[in-house]
Amino acid sequence: MRFLKILISQFHKLYKVNGINDEIKNIFQRLIHEYYNKFGRDFPFRRQINPYYVLVSEVMLQQTQTNRVSLKFLEFIKRFPDFESLAMANNNDILETWQGLGYNRRALALKKIANIIIQEYNGELPNSIEILKTFPQIGHNTASSILTFAYNKPTFFIETNIRRVYIYYFFPGRTNIDDKEILEILKKTIDAKNPRKWYYALMDYGVMLKKNHPDLYKRSKHYKKQPKFKGSDREIRGHILKLLIKKKEFPIEEMIRIIGLSKIRVKKIIDQLEKEEFLKKVENLIKLV
DNA sequence: GTCCTGAAGC
DNA sequence: GCTTCAGGAC
Incomplete structure (x- = not known):
């Protein structure tokens, strides 16, 4: 000291x-x-290092505190131990494991990445920032950190x-x-x-x-205050998804009633979730994809 | 450039 | 009410 x-x-x-x-x-x-x-701090994702673990943990760590990620990370890699098992998994199981981390689209992106790696890269995480940046949810910072932590490459x-x-x-x-x-x-x-x-x-x-x-x-020039979460579309969206993950499907009218807000607003959020491939509409039902 | 996106600890 | 390991869509 x-x-x-x-x-x-x-x-x-x-x-x-x-x-x-x-x-x-x-x-x-x-x-x-x-x-x-x-x-120095000790984390599960620093103890056991392989390219898959690094990818999973770095995506989890986007906008999410380390202490919340640690337990989820262990749960996630236990259930989906490698690229192949994640690529084979269904969205429902992945989202269920993801519950509590927030920003659920990251979970869908991870599955997409696992698919790309199995199908196009022979099951191996590419050792290139430019290639990693073509993957969903991976920008310059995440691509760089993945290369540094997975392969000890200077970025x-x-x-x-x-x-x-x-x-x-x-x-x-x-x-x-x-x-x-x-x-x-x-x-x-x-x-x-x-x-x-x-x-x-x-x-x-x-x-x-x-x-x-x-x-x-x-x-920092890049400092921005976050808008209020309470009462926002984000809160409603999280609520809808949470209910869907628990019960798999809902009549759309029942969902609107449970959420308890205007039909127009809830429908708009459901449409957005459909567009992002979280759910699909089947007749009068909405269900997870 | 601007807006959107979760959930939890403090 | 405040902050928290950004990236994508537009």
Whole structure:
């Protein structure tokens, strides 16, 4: 701890005078690693690593807290242990296991990805950002993190905890910081020899920083307040899907009655769910696909 | 660019 | 009421 404090104060002093250079890079890497060696977090998806587990956990971790993902991850890989079993599974079982994580379309996307990997990539997760980005629900950040965690390949990506670390150390006093600026410095400071460990360490450090500096993210250009969940279409949509997963099918009129809101509003949400391939309408029934 | 998308802990 | 490991559709 004492050693860590020395590194931190050295960093601030030297960065203020010289800006970014090799010495700063060295001190920064040492302090991040030093913290991780002492206080790094332990997760099931960090203990057992294979490309399938990494894909599942990274998709689960989009917009969802680590502590909520840990248990679900174990449940999920127990029920769907590999690409093949997920590709063979039906949506109903997948959504049932997914309950509690939210953003259910991620679950459907995972199944689609499993299908693509079995059919087009011989059952192996492609080792390429460009290919991964063609998969549903996989953008640049998720593609990069998957490659780094699955194959220990150096990539450059920002997520909320990483952003917090860079804002804190490299943009003191600044506001409206663009991720492009952070990415430039991130590229210059990466530990390319141990990318997997490096990114674990960065994220864990960012989580720690949040305790004493909860407002760091607000200095990002990309900070946005979320709209209210209570009373939103999202809440209704979640409710409809939850009922459907439990009972498989409902007469559409009964669903409208249970939800207790205007027919027009509920129908619109049901149409959207149909369009996203969660459910289908059969005569007067709605049922899971 | 803007809007949409869950659920839970605090 | 607040925040929380973004990505897709438009």
